Amino acid sequence: MHILVCGGTGCHASESESLLSHLKAIVADKGLDKEIQVIATGCFGFCEKGPIVKIMPDNTFYTQVTPADAREIIEEHIIKGRKVNRLLYQDPENKEHIADSKHMGFYKKQIRIALRNCGFIDPENIDEYISRDGYEALAKCLTEMTPQQVIEEMKKSGLRGRGGGGFSTGLKWEITSKSVSDVKYVVCNADEGDPGAFMDRSILEGDPHSVIEAMAICGYCIGASIGLVYIRAEYPLAIDRLKTAIAQAREYGLLGNGILGTDFAFDIELRYGAGAFVCGEETALIHSMEGLRGEPTVKPPFPSVSGYFEKPTNVNNVETFANVPVIINKGAAWFASIGTEKSKGTKVFALAGKINNVGLIEVPMGTTLREVIYEIGGGIKDGKKFKAVQTGGPSGGCLTEKHLDSPIDYDNLIAAGSMMGSGGMIVMDEDDCMVSIAKFYLDFTVEESCGKCAPCRIGNKRLYEILDKLTKGNGTREDIDRLRNLSQVIKDTALCGLGQTSPNPVLSTIENFWDEYIEHVTDKKCRSGQCKALLQYVIEAENCVGCTACARNCPVNAISGERKGVHVIDQTTCIKCGACLEKCKFNAVFIK
Amino acid sequence: MGQVKSLADLRKIKEELQGRMSLRENSNNPESLVQVKVAMATCGIASGAKQVMDFFIEEFEKRNIQAVVTQTGCMGYCFAEPTVEITLPGHSPVVYGYVDTKKADDIIEKYIKNGELVDGIIPVNYETIEKK
């Protein structure tokens, strides 16, 4: 038997270490250390109810266990085989105690559809993919279904574009299938550019065949025989795996002419992107593939009517494609049973920031931010206080405490002032200054704007400059008004999605963290201490013994004072490096 | 392997492989080997998964342990890379995080040889679609 004790940061903070040693001591004491092993594990992700203890093999899941509970667990459960009811996880809805973790809602919070094979199969072995129903969906489509039937199935499934747009995939396929042309293209958008997002890369690295299979299915539906994957050159491993997978699929005759004994022909080529964020926008992506400058053009015409070299082109993102084979295999109804009314299925998120379980998760649409952050993500690092979560990549909005319980789906996020985006999710804690956060994102969009339209090219730069002014303590109330007006104008007038959403971080932080903005401009204060220009290092005369350590270590000679006398920091010279604070042994230096 | 010409062909491959794969899915096969899967996505490799994988391969050879080492994609526990999933015959898979060669050595000696769990297990917290 094994007793697993969570050793994650959250549980650690609630005495899990002491619990672990108690358990070990009692086991040893009872002479059970041969049969019973007490093990510290990584985070269970359920930090809200920590510390967690799990008994194997019966999967008993104890929550909020204290060191005082150790004896009861050993004596009752391990020795007598009676579960300690009061420590069992209580279902929040029916208040029932659940003995077995397999039946806990928590473990249903993540359902892996797009990531179904990631971390399970060898991505460089097509056989392993096939053994997990791989290419069966393609076979089913080619031999048992008409293109229109497949499109109907896709429409029924309710799958929406996972790249951020959220447009119905089935509808997109239908429009492209109805465009009349001798040549059509299927394009996979693998130009994942959000900072900190790596959903698509992980899918391509872990399950490249699912994307290949889906592209072929799409080709069958819209009448295309060429597929193009536009992938960032900075993803060498994903490129390698994809190339290997394409070669294997060709060898098996799953790409090429006469696929699966039918007269359907389809093949895939790679196109490399140079890492421009804007090339994730589909028209810019197409221009980049054509060898032109990666710049968006006005839609309509949509690529489904006139795309790659003016031919009808269906562009879907990697994660969208990864969902397709499962939908065909398990049926639209099954897929549509997961998620919310208007957003079906699951969504992969790259969890990052001040969170314990940084990583890749896949949750059904409708999961709340709280579940994602506190249950799957294991809560905030170092027990700090949650402040905001930013979804939707650099141009998403910052959501706060009040949004934590709203279910995640396309429409809710937009209503809350953010967006789904491609699935980046960055968590911020009390140490993050929201003005600086907005500035950070603007810095990114200023850099990544293609420069084609004036509001994005110049407007974002100006937003950045005003925010910079605020963080330096030079801002005024009018500056906040200017930020608001300019943000609204950029949203209203920018050409493509990049510019239309780039002010989101500004607007959402002004909306949700108004007090912080006001503090920056009127009190010249930054409550999280991130805006260095707004800090003052001062010496508390009472504590200063005149050891001169601070003065000797000040790189700009801003500190004066006699030996054994009180020292003073000249604020006009001080560069706020913090050396004095570090060197003072008498707690005389502090930040104001 | 030749060309796959029909759905039947495809299912045949699947069946042939079922034996091998089931060893990963349900570990009820007593004769089966120790399965080691190293998460080799960019995040894993960047944290040293390659060395860990090489270590397992070499050490199994040296210590004469019958085991299969394969690579796989990202398991999602990027905070704990490199991650390695170990499936002992007859047991559920166990995922270990922060695996370096020292930890790998521990895993071989304690868990693989003696079935003793080692600190640092990452609890699996998702459902796969098969169970749905």
Add this chain to the structure above:
Amino acid sequence: METIKLKIDNKVVEVAKGTTILKAAREAGIHIPTLCYLHLHDLNIENKPAGCRVCVVEVEGRRNLAPACVTECTEGMVVNTHNIRVLNSRKTVLELILSDHPTDCLICAKNGNCELQSMAQEFGVRKIHYEGEQSTYREDTSPAIIRDIDKCIMCRRCEMMCNDVQTVGVLSAVNRGFMSVVAPAFEMNLDHSVCTYCGQCVAVCPTGALTEVDHTNSVIRALADPTKTVVVQAAPAVRAALGEEFGLEAGTLVTGKMAAALRRLGFDYVFDTDFAADLTIMEEGTELLDRLTRHLNGDKNVPLPILTSCCPGWVNFFEHQFPEMMDIPSTARSPQQMFGAIAKTYFADKIGVKRENLVVVSIMPCLAKKYECQRDEFATDGNPDVDFSISTRELSHLIKQSNIEFNELPEEDFDHPLGESTGAAVIFGTTGGVIEAACRTAYEVYTGKKLQKISFEELRGMEYIREATIDFDGLPIKIGIAHGLGNARKLLQDIKDGKSEFHAIEIMACPGGCIGGGGQPLHHGDSSVIKARQRALYAEDAGKTIRKSHENPYIIKLYDEFLGKPLSEKSHHLLHTHYFDKSKEIKTVE
């Protein structure tokens, strides 16, 4: 025709399907401001990157504002072009553009002629609310064009001209975000690129980012120098456009006023490039007949078609892009250079002035002429045949600076002997004109018969590629015409592929020919101006008593006294040239 009904500012408008909001509004008399948008209707040139976002309007039911220039009308659409949301957005966007634009308008080459300046005035901008860092770049001065791209507003008109219309491919957007700007590859200088100096980029630039190299000061200095005799020549297209700079209607001919103005500016001799155009016809026409006859007689070493060579932008183009076809164009120099060569030999001798004391100034509708007159092969011992070439616009500045009331000037004549010209020379200024002039002479020389009808209507028009067969008394001569370098490229490619059946082709680099040149008064997007200039030139031709180059008495005299006959050795030396393969000229950044 399928039509659509929509409401713009509460006005019900019915337009053809596919009409943009901008066009629909203009048809309804509602003027939506535009900046990057450019539509040269008669030339079928349109630039609508939808980049400036000044033309945004509100469309009911739409989340954001719509750019009127590219948004097509839909049935039942409700458009508002001037509510507070639209006005605020438009003005904010304009202020943003201004915030990244130098405000040295007073000393800008485009002062008073700048579309951005006019818009700021129209919008009543009194304060830029979003001031901040301005993007700065290195200024680039080439022999003909100055790129001061601090003033670039990324309208992309020049890029469209250079790539889509001219297919030269020098200018395109580079860099990202705030630093993005239009420049040659790797931000090299223009003179390190394959730029032809056609100046079409300058012709469409709404601001002072692209302007000509100004030579007016050099001209003023030469005029003030008592040791110099200063001779001026004015190209045919100038007289049809110069009036626009003085408020006259487009297409007003100001030949006489121009001659009067030049005289008042202090030029010692006021001559006409048209004289040299007649001379060009003598040489080029004879060369055509010579090559034609030899070719028809079975000499396979003589290539046909023969291509005109009077356009310097075009010469630069094929030297860079089709060097393997350098034996196809005529070897005749352009009229500007023929004039210079004759002025500094024949005429200098005649008046007894040494070459180095004679200054030749040309007034050209063209910026490539600035580069042409600086070519090494057009100089003797370092002294150029043409010293300075200034554009129509520069001439207007000279006149204005010199307190000359242009519109009050009397009509005067050019001086003799290099000021006399025929109707054939006048039409050099428009697409189709050179080849028509050549046909008039070649026909009569070849057939020995008088032309019944002097005007060749079949060679006239504005279509980019035109073809016609002229009956040379039983010999059908196939003529091709292309204007705009992109269209020239098509004809050249046909020749390269052996598909061309023409005997002679006229090519002009600028859409419309010289009347649409890069040195002409700015059309600001109104292509009817170019058409009006064309009509003016044909009118001047029709009014001339002599309309065939070989009948110009001073040309006859020139041959008698000096050159002998067309294609003589002296002609070869003074009036013909050779071309250089510039395709391999890859230069590095300094």
